[in-house]
Amino acid sequence: MKIESGDFVMPGDFLSVSEKFLPGQGAYEDYGSVKSGVPGNVLVDEEEKEISVISKSGGPNLLKVGDIVYGEIKDVRGQRALVSIYAKKGTNRELALPYMAAIHISQVTPSYIDKLTDAFRIGDLIEAKVVKIMGDNLDLNTEDIGLGVVKAMCTRCRTFMDPCNESEVYCPVCDRKEKRKVSKNYDY
Ligand SMILES: [Zn+2]
Structure with missing residues (x-):
């Protein structure tokens, strides 16, 4: 089945082989295929050889790079x-x-x-x-x-731990430290 402009697709749906079209907005390449990254309507640009998916504004809460x-x-x-x-x-x-x-x-x-x-x-x-x-x-x-x-969860007793510094956390139950990549937003 050939995908045409206006077709409604869901994330992960096959749009084209990547030899024929480049992934535009809302699309991505996956091992030789161009697939949809968002739910929306297909837009095929034959001149630019680009296939995009236009999602409706106010649509589903999808993540984007940088989030x-x-x-x-x-x-x-x-x-x-x-x-x-x-x-x-x-x-x-x-x-x-x-x-x-x-x-x-x-x-x-x-x-x-x-x-x-x-x-x-x-x-x-x-x-x-x-x-x-x-x-x-x-x-x-x-x-x-x-x-x-x-x-962080203690690997020994599953208690939530306290931060010590940017690379260590402490379990008050076991009285021992473990290594972590600690965020400055650590939730005390
Ligand atoms: Zn513990």
């Missing part, structure tokens, strides 16, 4: 932490998609870190910036001083 989001660390594996996004900072509106995100070890702090578990642990709540969007999948960055862990 600050809150999420929970679901897994820390090798070079990547996986994050479930639950809100965009500065709005109470529910997000339109169940966004999942990843933070690569190179995007955590301005300096080098040895292992990702020195920054995040499962159950931590974080504040992060959206740096890339592929449908309902995001890449995040926490380098800024106000970004990183805003609530």
Whole structure:
């Protein structure tokens, strides 16, 4: 089926092979395909060889690059932490998609870190910036001083911990410290 101007599409819907069209506004490239990043109406520009999706104003609450989001660390594996996004900072509106995100070890702090578990642990709540969007999948960055862990959970007893400095948190129950990428917005 060929996509035409005016067709209504949802995020992740196939629009074209990327050899034929470039992704314009509201579209993105995904392994040789151009797909829709937003719900809206297709706009095919045959001259520029560009395919866009125009979402209606006041439509669903979709994230964009540069947005600050809150999420929970679901897994820390090798070079990547996986994050479930639950809100965009500065709005109470529910997000339109169940966004999942990843933070690569190179995007955590301005300096080098040895292992990702020195920054995040499962159950931590974080504040992060959206740096890339592929449908309902995001890449995040926490380098800024106000970004990183805003609530850390003790790996031993699951108690929420107190911040010590920009790289350590303290569990009053276990009387021990753990490493984190602590945000200056840490929630006491
Ligand atoms: Zn503890």
